[in-house]
Amino acid sequence: MAGIAAAHRLQSSASSHFSLTILEASDRIGGRICSRELGGETVELGATWIHGIDGNPIFEIASRIGAMDGADQPWEQQDGFLHDELVRTEGGEDMEDSIVGRVADFFNDLLHEMKDERNFRALPYRSVGDFLRSRFRSFLADQQSAAQSADRPWGDVELQQAEAIFRNKEHMERLITAADSLSDLDMAGYQEYTEFNGEHRTVAKGYSTVVRELSRVLPDGAIQFRKKVKRIRWNQEVPTSLYPVTIFCEDGSMEQADHVILTVSLGVLKLAAKVTVSEKKERGVVNAANDALTDTGFFDPPLPEWKLDPIAKLGFGVVNKVFAETEPANGTVHKALRFIFKPENEEQERETLAATASAGGCSPLLRKSHHIYPINKKSHVLVTWITGREALLSESQTEDDLVKEVTGTLETFSPYPVVGIIQFLHQPLNLRTAFCNCCLLERRHTGDTTRPSTVLTLPVFVKQVGCFSTMH
Numbered sequence: 426m427a428g429i430a431a432a433h434r435l436q437s438s439a440s441s442h443f444s445l446t447i448l449e450a451s452d453r454i455g456g457r458i459c460s461r462e463l464g465g466e467t468v469e470l471g472a473t474w475i476h477g478i479d480g481n482p483i484f485e486i487a488s489r490i491g492a493m494d495g496a497d498q499p500w501e502q503q504d505g506f507l508h509d510e511l512v513r514t515e516g517g518e519d520m521e522d523s524i525v526g527r528v529a530d531f532f533n534d535l536l537h538e539m540k541d542e543r544n545f546r547a548l549p550y551r552s553v554g555d556f557l558r559s560r561f562r563s564f565l566a567d568q569q570s571a572a573q574s575a576d577r578p579w580g581d582v583e584l585q586q587a588e589a590i591f592r593n594k595e596h597m598e599r600l601i602t603a604a605d606s607l608s609d610l611d612m613a614g615y616q617e618y619t620e621f622n623g624e625h626r627t628v629a630k631g632y633s634t635v636v637r638e639l640s641r642v643l644p645d646g647a648i649q650f651r652k653k654v655k656r657i658r659w660n661q662e663v664p665t666s667l668y669p670v671t672i673f674c675e676d677g678s679m680e681q682a683d684h685v686i687l688t689v690s691l692g693v694l695k696l697a698a699k700v701t702v703s704e705k706k707e708r709g710v711v712n713a714a715n716d717a718l719t720d721t722g723f724f725d726p727p728l729p730e731w732k733l734d735p736i737a738k739l740g741f742g743v744v745n746k747v748f749a750e751t752e753p754a755n756g757t758v759h760k761a762l763r764f765i766f767k768p769e770n771e772e773q774e775r776e777t778l779a780a781t782a783s784a785g786g787c788s789p790l791l792r793k794s795h796h797i798y799p800i801n802k803k804s805h806v807l808v809t810w811i812t813g814r815e816a817l818l819s820e821s822q823t824e825d826d827l828v829k830e831v832t833g834t835l836e837t838f839s840p841y842p843v844v845g846i847i848q849f850l851h852q853p854l855n856l857r858t859a860f861c862n863c864c865l866l867e868r869r870h871t872g873d874t875t876r877p878s879t880v881l882t883l884p885v886f887v888k889q890v891g892c893f894s895t896m897h
């Protein structure tokens with residue numbers, strides 16, 4: 426989307442000044458926007474929601490081309506969020522409404538508190554996870570002391586239920602932020618993410634229609650598919666041609682250019698610049714902002730330090746969606762099911778995940794999923810989202826294994842009708858994805874107030890001629 430949007434802007438405003446070429450590694454445009462069909466319905470493998478429609482350019486384009494309504498087939502979330510859901514434990518018990526409501530309200534209040542920068546300045550917490558957990562401990566203590574004088578005290582059972590519900594809410598937040606662990610999510614980074622005002626909507630004719638519309642202004646042949654860039658030579662001391670930048674593709678071809686805009690995901694960029702925070706963590710240098718970074722040769726010469734630094738500091742996470750077209754539940758419709766898993770400590774979580782293929786029963790891959798739900802109120806297509814390490818692991822599973830994982834998990838939440846899966850769709854948009862707003866902890870430690878995401882968009886100037894700029 427970023428690349429096509431940039432090309433659209435250039436082509437629409439200044440096409441007489443240059444000739445434009447887009448090098449795309451895959452055989453389609455859209456990247457992490459990809460609308461498909463499953464069981465006669467439109468499903469979104471990637472971007473699904475327009476997060477706030479007021480003044481949102483995506484909404485404006487989708488409305489102008491008539492993509493927001495009038496689709497031939499049902500689509501994801503066409504009738505809004507599903508509120509009628511079962512909140513059920515492993516083992517099939519329904520949760521006490523009053524506890525679910527109380528913990529959910531408390532959690533939502535915490536999210537509001539975190540979004541307010543004035544609160545943030547006063548808060549000593551390093552990460553979103555630290556803040557949530559610390560407040561939750563106080564909440565539980567308050568409930569216990571209040572219970573001592575109440576008619577109906579919160580005993581161990583209620584406290585365990587509250588813990589399980591709180592974890593489920595944390596899993597929702599992992600899904601939204603793509604963070605593997607909320608402890609990796611920097612408070613300041615969290616606040617940088619803002620949404621447009623207004624309703625959140627999905628695109629009736631598919632999110633991909635917006636990308637296609639933007640690409641319509643491009644001349645034939647401007648987009649070259651299956652052109653995976655492997656090296657960008659820039660700032661050449663002794664230019665070998667009139668052009669300051671040469672781009673080499675994996676298929677052996679090359680392009681020359683005055684200007685380059687690079688719109689790959691942060692994950693791809695990290696690989697290219699060979700800067701992974703986990704590597705830095707392993708080497709115990711996560712706080713050393715100026716640590717020497719290894720370079721893979723993708724950028725030749727390597728990017729300057731001021732550009733590498735934000736690439737290192739920004740984090741990203743992985744999110745995948747798993748769809749299953751199912752048999753109708755008792756001839757009617759499926760309900761959304763919120764997964765309330767038995768709480769596990771970190772060590773147990775690691776052990777569970779290490780037991781990759783589940784021998785039936787609840788799948789380790791889904792143990793941090795928030796819920797599974799029909800994509801619209803009448804749909805027989807169910808979807809669940811997987812985040813973090815689990816999402817990465819899911820990418821190596823076969824379709825048969827995943828069917829077992831999903832049905833095994835649903836069985837443990839019985840009496841939810843165990844669905845007969847007719848067709849399955851799990852096509853990770855394997856772009857080292859980032860539906861992300863994750864900003865790792867480093868920034869707080871160094872006291873640096875510059876937004877890494879802003880620095881990332883600044884151009885890097887090529888000697889004398891032109892400029893080379895990375896975006897996203």
Ligand SMILES: Cc1cc2nc3c(=O)[nH]c(=O)nc-3n(C[C@H](O)[C@H](O)[C@H](O)COP(=O)(O)OP(=O)(O)OC[C@H]3O[C@@H](n4cnc5c(N)ncnc54)[C@H](O)[C@@H]3O)c2cc1C
Pocket residue numbers: 426427428448449450451453454455456457458470471472473474475476652653654655688689690693744745746854856858859860861897
């Ligand atoms: C499951 C999921 C759900 C999401 N839901 C939402 C949502 O509801 N709402 C929302 O706003 N956002 C959502 N997002 C995020 C949204 O999809 C992305 O933020 C957005 O699509 C990113 O667009 P992009 O152009 O920056 O990157 P990408 O879509 O990743 O595009 C990068 C392009 O670069 C290409 N490329 C990569 N490497 C090379 C190379 N070496 N050479 C040439 N080409 C290369 C890729 O093939 C790709 O086409 C979701 C993402 C996922 C994965």
